[in-house]
Amino acid sequence: MDEHSYRKPRPHLPTKEDIAQYEDVWERFPRAPQEKKLWTPAFTTGVAIIAVGILLLLIRFIFGLGSITNLSSGFPWGLWIAFDVVVGIALASGGFVTAALVYIFNLGKYSPLVRPALVTALLGYAMAAFGVFIDVGRWWQLYNPVLPWHWQGSSALFEVALCVMSYLLVLIIEFAPTVIDKLSTNKDSKLKRFAIRIRPILEKVMILFIILGVVISTMHQSSLGSIMLLMSHRLHALWFTPWLPLLFLMSAIAVGMHVVIVESMLSAKTFGRRIEMPLLSGLAKRSIAFLGLYVIIKLMDLIWADEFTMLFTSWWGLLWWVEVLLFGMVPVFLLSFKAFRRDPRWLFWISWMVIGGLILNRFNVYLFAVQAYDGWTYFPTMWEVIVSASIVAFIFVGYKYLSNKFPVLHKEEGLAKA
């Protein structure tokens, strides 16, 4: 390929001579660890919540799921599946969305957002997998979907299980360069030399894993919708549609961008950095198409199925409107104005609105609009809520720890001027 057809990629990698030449290796990287105070009150609180969660889980593993949850035969899936797993996976889609923007659609300006989004995705998927682990009854057999003699191609859940496991591997591989960058700043050692040697090899094959990650993501994000296609008899008609897989995929992509926006703003606050505003408003602009199309498909589907009038005749219709106003209509309207997109305060709250709407959507499809039999009801116990909270806390605590210790965030001078 012509050497001059595109700008030279990243700064070249440090050889042994390079390292010897430069005392501060970070000067040669666009990213650096933050190295701020770790144990702030917020961080300590997070760790405390995690500790309580672990204690509760001990009880769950000794005495069974019934001991700390309100799950029942009428509601075999509750808060943990709906929130920790289904919402968690949707919110963690920022990793594959930013990777696709930068490495497939070549929008290099977004590259400062890639690694933080990757860290969020890694933590999000790790926690979603953990959420499955604590929720399934026979957790010691959780590897069964990998074994070919157990494969069951009709089950959307089988596909989700395989995809989440393999995507977690892909995320770890995508995260490896960050660890290697960190290792290459260590004092000279075998590990360091290994890291420096393996870096170029990893770079050569990385694009394959990035594309693989995108493919796997589209597969399981949509299949999380397919799971509910078996429940035509239980899921309310306003939410049941053969288009569920497409709707789940599109909403995951849109919300991924807004999670990146919120994550970037929060981390700017945590580490006292400038908000990467031009990038974030660009991202917000790109999310409009997905949000808008999502709302249009949702409406068209209801009109097509002749269920449009249901939107005005029952409380379910009201719930639907709240969901679609939050995840769709209002954000699309607001984001179409430059002034709102470019104002950090507005953008922050619009993004939260999108995230809130997505959470409501997943809860509707997996819990609220699922009709129970024989008068079963479900409301999570305090313990279920605390365990879910400690999973969220782990993501925040983990994000702070990783970006503090590893070169995740771009150096500020390298960022585009606002």
Add this chain to the structure above:
Amino acid sequence: MAMDRRTFLRVSAGAAGGCLLCADATLASPGKKQQDFGSNVAMLNDLTRCVGCRACQSACKSYYDLDQYGPMEGLDTPGGLSEANHCVIKEYKEGDEQSYIKRQCMHCNHPSCVSACPVAALEKQDNGVVTYDPDACIGCRYCMVACPFNVPRFEWNSAAPKIQKCTFCEERIAAGEDPVCEDACPTDAITFGTRDELLKEAHRRIAENPDRYENEVYGETNAGGTSVIYLAGVSFDKLGLRDFGEEPLPELAEKVQHGIFKFFVAPVALFGLLGLTRASNMRCDPDDEDCIEE
């Protein structure tokens, strides 16, 4: 992240080929599908003959040693199906109308639980019985969510929980014996046989005594048909046996799932498409602000 295009395409093609091969071998044939259900083992519950003695229920409990745990409400009326009650008699009473209803696994012709199970722990056997294998089960409870009859139960208070439901006494059937509930029934309300035989018998009973029965055999066509079929004197809806239409319930989900992943074409095509997008985007104008490689 430089990689020349030819290398990239070659690697992609290889990966695609590999995926196709394994997909063809496994995902394309997700278990055998029965077409003819007539010779399946079946059970006819004639609710007009049931006197509510619950002999079937206690026979089932003691045969499978199920009373070691699990909630009981009162002496002999458990709240419903549970991990300790695979077979339950409930009473329906409103005004002059009265009937008992026997709740158990319906052993559907097209079971949603089997379609849902990610690890094939639930399987429809050649004789029509839906079996459960705890060594495969991961305890995800998708079967419970999917079952239209709300049958599978989970051992909520066990550290090593299993899914529990009526097994159709598969070992007894294999040994040429009848299910325990059928043996226990003193009024002949339960009949065991093949599905064809019992459907014929059910229609014969309706024809002989049209006043006694609702003019429908529940399970003949409902949700694609079931192996456990019912006759009743009051409408099935009141007994909690709902009308699901004649389409097998897993059909839509399986069509979508197999449509998207037929021979793995879509994911492989997407992989190739993204690769090509990447390759073509690398050649844009370097002065374009939006086109900077990292």
